[in-house]
Amino acid sequence: MTRTAQEFQELYGYPPEGVWAAPGRVNLIGEHTDYNDGFALPFALPQRTEVAAARRADGILRLHSADTPAGVVTLDLAALDPQHPPQGAESWAGYPAGVFWALLDADLPVRGADLHVRSDVPTGAGLSSSAALEVATALALADLHGLPLTRPELAALARRAENAYVGVPCGVMDQMASACATEGHALHLDTRSLQQRHIPFDCEAAGLRLLVIDTRVKHALADGAYAQRLASCHQAAAALGVAALRDLPYRDLDRALDRLGDPVARRRVRHVVTENERVRRMEELLRAGRLRETGPLLTEGHVSLRDDYEVSCPELDLAVAAADAAGAYGARMTGGGFGGSALALIDAAAEPAVTRAVTDAFRRAGHTPPRITSASPSAGAARLR
Numbered sequence: 342m343t344r345t346a347q348e349f350q351e352l353y354g355y356p357p358e359g360v361w362a363a364p365g366r367v368n369l370i371g372e373h374t375d376y377n378d379g380f381a382l383p384f385a386l387p388q389r390t391e392v393a394a395a396r397r398a399d400g401i402l403r404l405h406s407a408d409t410p411a412g413v414v415t416l417d418l419a420a421l422d423p424q425h426p427p428q429g430a431e432s433w434a435g436y437p438a439g440v441f442w443a444l445l446d447a448d449l450p451v452r453g454a455d456l457h458v459r460s461d462v463p464t465g466a467g468l469s470s471s472a473a474l475e476v477a478t479a480l481a482l483a484d485l486h487g488l489p490l491t492r493p494e495l496a497a498l499a500r501r502a503e504n505a506y507v508g509v510p511c512g513v514m515d516q517m518a519s520a521c522a523t524e525g526h527a528l529h530l531d532t533r534s535l536q537q538r539h540i541p542f543d544c545e546a547a548g549l550r551l552l553v554i555d556t557r558v559k560h561a562l563a564d565g566a567y568a569q570r571l572a573s574c575h576q577a578a579a580a581l582g583v584a585a586l587r588d589l590p591y592r593d594l595d596r597a598l599d600r601l602g603d604p605v606a607r608r609r610v611r612h613v614v615t616e617n618e619r620v621r622r623m624e625e626l627l628r629a630g631r632l633r634e635t636g637p638l639l640t641e642g643h644v645s646l647r648d649d650y651e652v653s654c655p656e657l658d659l660a661v662a663a664a665d666a667a668g669a670y671g672a673r674m675t676g677g678g679f680g681g682s683a684l685a686l687i688d689a690a691a692e693p694a695v696t697r698a699v700t701d702a703f704r705r706a707g708h709t710p711p712r713i714t715s716a717s718p719s720a721g722a723a724r725l726r
Contacts, residue, residue: 342356342440342726343391343393343725343726344459345360345361345392345393345407345457345458345459346360346393346587346726347392348393348407348457348459348705349394349395349455349457352405352413352457353395353403353455353457356395356396357393357394357395357455357457357483358395358396358485359393359394359396359481359485359532359724359725359726360391360392360393360720360724360725360726361390361391361392361394361477361478361480361481361484361722361723361724361725362390362391362392362477362633362723362725363389363390363472363473363474363476363480363519363520363721363722363724364385364386364387364388364389364390364462364473364519364522364524364720364721365385365386365388365389365390365462365463365469365472365473365519366384366385366386366400366468366469366473366515366518366519366676367382367383367384367386367459367468367543367551367553367682367684367716368381368382368514368518368617368676369382369383369384369403369527369542369551369623369639370382370616370620370638370639370673371383371514371530371616371617372559372616372642372646372674372675372676372677372678373515373570373574373612373613373616373646373650373652373677373678374512374514374532374534374613374616374617374620375511375512375514375530375712376510376511376571376574377512377574377578377585377586377587378532378584378585378586378587378588379532379533379564379585379586379587379613379616379620380529380530380531380532380587380617380620380621380702381395381514381529381532381607381620382526382527382528382529382530382540382623382624383514383515383517383518383522383524383527383530384518384522384526384527384528384542384701384716384718384719385518385519385528385559385718385719385720385721386462386468386553386716386718386719387715387716387717388460388461388462388463388468388469389460389461389462389473389477389549389648390458390459390460390473390474390477391415391458391459391460391477391725392437392456392457392458392477392478392479392481392571392721393456393457393458394455394456394457394478394482394485395454395455395485396453396454396485396486397450397452397453397454398452398453399415399452399453399483399550400417400418400419400452400453400546400699401415401417401418401453401455401573402415402416402417402421402437402438402441402453402456403415403416403417403453403454403455403456404416404434404437404438404456404458405456405457405458406433406434406457406458406459406460407457407459407583408433408457408458408459408460408464409430410430411430411433412529413681414427415472415664416432416434416438417430417693418441418445418451418452418453419444421438421441421442421725422628423439423442423506423508424506424675425713426438426439426506426507426508430613433474435506435507436471436474436475436478436502436503436507436551437456437474437475438477438498438506438666439475439501439502439503439505440475440478440479440482440498440502440507441454441478441482441682442505442506443498443501443502443505443506444479444482444488444498446501446505447498447654449481449486449488449489451482451486451490452486453684454482454485456478456481458474459463459487460473460474461476462622463712465559465680465681466555466557466676466681466712467556467674467675467677467678467680467681467682468553468555468675468677468681468682469515469518469519469676469697469723471503471509471515471609471692472499472503472515472518472697473519475500475502475503475516475519476495476496476516476519476520476722477542477722478493478499478501479495479498479499479502480520480722480723480724483495484724491523492520492721492722493517493520493521493535493537493631495516495520495722496513496516496517496519496520496521496710497516497535497626498511498534499515499516499519499536500512500513500515500516503516506677509567510567510568510571511534511677513532514530514532514554517530517532517535517537518530518723519570519721520539521720522718522719522720522721523539523718523720523721524716524718524720525541525542525543525718526539526540526541526718527539527540527542527627527718528540528626529559529620532587533585533587533687538624540569540624541627541628542626542627542630542632542718543687543718544632544689544717545689545717547630547632547633548687548688548690549632549633549670549687549688549689550647550663550686550687550688550689550691550715550716551684551685551686551687551715551716551717552669552684552685552686552687552692552695552696552711552713552715552716553675553682553684553713553716554655554660554664554682554684554685554699554711555681555682555708555712555713555714556656556680556681556682556683556703556708556709556711557661557709557711557712558654558656558657558679558680558681558709559680561564566652566663566679567677570609570650570652573605573606573609574586574609574610574613576606577601577603577606577609577610580600580601581597581600581601581610582588586610586613586614587613587617589610589614591615591617591618594610594611594614594615596660597610597614598610607651608649608650608651609646609649610644611645611649612646612650614655614658615641615645616642617696619638619642622638623635623638626638629705632686633662633670633686635670635671635686636669636670636671636672636686637670638670638671638683639670639671639672639673639685639686640661640665640671640672640673642673642693643657643661643672643673643674643683646673646674647674650678651708652674652677652678652679653674653678654678654679654680654701655706656680656681656708656711657674657678657681658683659702659708660672660674660683660699660703660711661674661683661685662694662701662704663698663701664683664685664687664698664699665685665697665703666689666698667687667690667694667695667698667699668688668689668691668694668695669685669686669687669691669695670686672685673684684716685693691700691716696713697711699711700713
């Protein structure tokens with residue numbers, strides 16, 4: 342019996358019907374493109390969220406997390422309301438509760454359940470801890486209730502939970518990576534069609550490491566900044582006469598920018614269109630096995646996110662600058678921004694030196710020491726038992 346299953350039994354007094362897990366993710370390139378119907382290249386992390394679950398027949402939902410002090414959160418499925426999600430110490434429960442709500446809203450036959458959650462995906466680090474929880478919950482419920490849902494459909498329902506129930510207007514990239522990624526590959530995702538291509542990405546074989554530098558700066562995407570950028574992009578697309586910014590060809594970017602009078606809108610559009618182009622170039626290099634040459638794309642992406650999209654922060658900028666100065670091939674922030682994590686592509690032998698350089702830079706600046714690990718592409722969501 343897994344630790345999560347054992348804890349479930351100790352908590353509820355009977356064994357779970359199963360344990361499901363879904364990973365966090367790192368986005369290699371393609372940031373803030375998903376809600377613009379664009380392209381992204383994420384991969385799943387080894388860190389995962391586990392959900393032990395069992396069905397109930399009384400319409401009651403009981404939720405517990407080993408990682409929060411809230412205790413058991415008890416909700417009535419019939420009373421789930423996007424206008425009143427759990428708050429305070431119980432706010433984490435909004436993510437699995439939102440999945441139940443999304444399934445019910447789609448007229449799918451789910452009843453009550455007992456859930457126990459355990460995760461080693463860092464929260465607030467830009468590594469999609471929320472998507473991991475949503476996808477693990479969705480997969481558990483689909484299995485328990487025999488729902489014939491594909492992985493993209495599960496991801497779409499998990500996204501709806503975060504959009505409509507939790508109130509974060511994210512795109513679908515995080516949930517798709519968590520649900521659909523495969524080991525040893527990055528996931529090329531068309532966020533409009535949900536078409537996927539699995540691109541080999543093996544740093545170890547090339548003598549490389551991809552560091553994840555968690556700045557430990559917590560970001561809050563529901564505070565309005567994320568929604569402002571989404572609205573700006575959608576307004577710019579309408580002004581340019583396209584359904585979404587993904588429909589604006591890279592070759593036409595300069596002419597399109599000339600048509601926009603708002604300098605903020607020009608910056609947002611420039612980021613999205615050039616970021617989609619960086620995804621295309623990254624895929625070409627990965628398929629050709631030219632991993633070291635992808636480094637400049639990472640740095641270009643960070644500059645665009647910092648200057649045009651304005652979602653970086655001093656700690657992220659310092660992590661990128663320190664890694665680049667210590668010999669990284671390239672580095673950039675990853676995730677929604679306003680804190681979270683950065684990536685750095687380095688030679689494997691340089692890991693101690695780069696780690697030390699970044700840590701020393703944070704110490705000199707008076708920042709909280711970063712948490713630095715290496716990442717390798719891992720498998721997506723699965724049933725463990």
